[in-house]
Amino acid sequence: MARVSRTVDCMDPASRAQGIAQAQDALSRGEVVVLPTDTVYGIGADAFSPQAVAVLLAAKGRSRTMPPPVLIGRAEVMDALAIDVPDHARRLAEAFWPGAMTLILQAQPSLHWDLGETHGTVALRMPADELALDLLNATGPLAVSSANRTGMDAATTIHQAQQMLAESVSVYLDDGERSASAASTIIDATVTPPRVVRAGALPLAEIQAIEPSVLSDAEASDSPS
Numbered sequence: 001m002a003r004v005s006r007t008v009d010c011m012d013p014a015s016r017a018q019g020i021a022q023a024q025d026a027l028s029r030g031e032v033v034v035l036p037t038d039t040v041y042g043i044g045a046d047a048f049s050p051q052a053v054a055v056l057l058a059a060k061g062r063s064r065t066m067p068p069p070v071l072i073g074r075a076e077v078m079d080a081l082a083i084d085v086p087d088h089a090r091r092l093a094e095a096f097w098p099g100a101m102t103l104i105l106q107a108q109p110s111l112h113w114d115l116g117e118t119h120g121t122v123a124l125r126m127p128a129d130e131l132a133l134d135l136l137n138a139t140g141p142l143a144v145s146s147a148n149r150t151g152m153d154a155a156t157t158i159h160q161a162q163q164m165l166a167e168s169v170s171v172y173l174d175d176g177e178r179s180a181s182a183a184s185t186i187i188d189a190t191v192t193p194p195r196v197v198r199a200g201a202l203p204l205a206e207i208q209a210i211e212p213s214v215l216s217d218a219e220a221s222d223s224p225s
Helices: 015-030 050-060 075-081 086-098 130-139 160-168 204-210 217-222
Strands: 006-009 033-035 042-046 100-106 121-123 141-145 173-174 185-188 195-198
Touching: 006 015, 006 204, 015 033, 015 042, 015 130, 015 173, 033 130, 033 160, 042 050, 042 130, 050 141, 075 086, 075 121, 075 185, 086 100, 130 141, 160 173, 173 185, 185 204, 195 217
Parallel strands: 006 173, 033 173, 100 185
Antiparallel strands: 033 042, 042 141, 100 121, 185 195
16 A cells, blocks of 8 residues: 655644654654754654665665764764764864754764765764754654755755655654755864865854864865875
8 A cells, every 4th residue: 555645734733742743653663754954854764774764765866875964852862873072073062053063973883773885974963943853852863864856955845845755755744944945064073174074054154163173175175185
């Protein structure tokens, strides 16, 4: 039997808790959901289910060479998922989480997950979105990528996400339009000096005001090896 997607209006307080519960149930079965974040809408899967992550990548039309980041509900979870977290990464997390910054860190080698070809790293973010955080704290870490087909613009509304992802998603959590057109800024904290590998919603100037050692990708390319 073909799966029928459900859309829940989470702007309605009466259905918000129901939406979180339905999403949690779908995620526990290895299915994927669309959830709001503080930047764009995301498509999420249980980070510890290789099958669910494979469904996420297939829905986006993405290969294992482009593994999804992992969203967390509390900053302290970073130490459960990453090792050898450098001091500059901790300062950035303290300054910008929850917020539009993703940190690439060394993954805990003992974790039983398969996000794709990560080369022993994990990209972590704590979003500044109440609904997303409530879901994350109910489910634990989720592999989440922007809710779109690869090569298309990221969805800022549920309707846009539905047009691109259709029935590949079990539950759509509608929390209104997202004003941000850019995804999070990604910083690789596994290299010295740390560098921005994807410009995004968090400006480089704000990052460098907290941690001057962070380079843009262009600055890193120009620096001596």
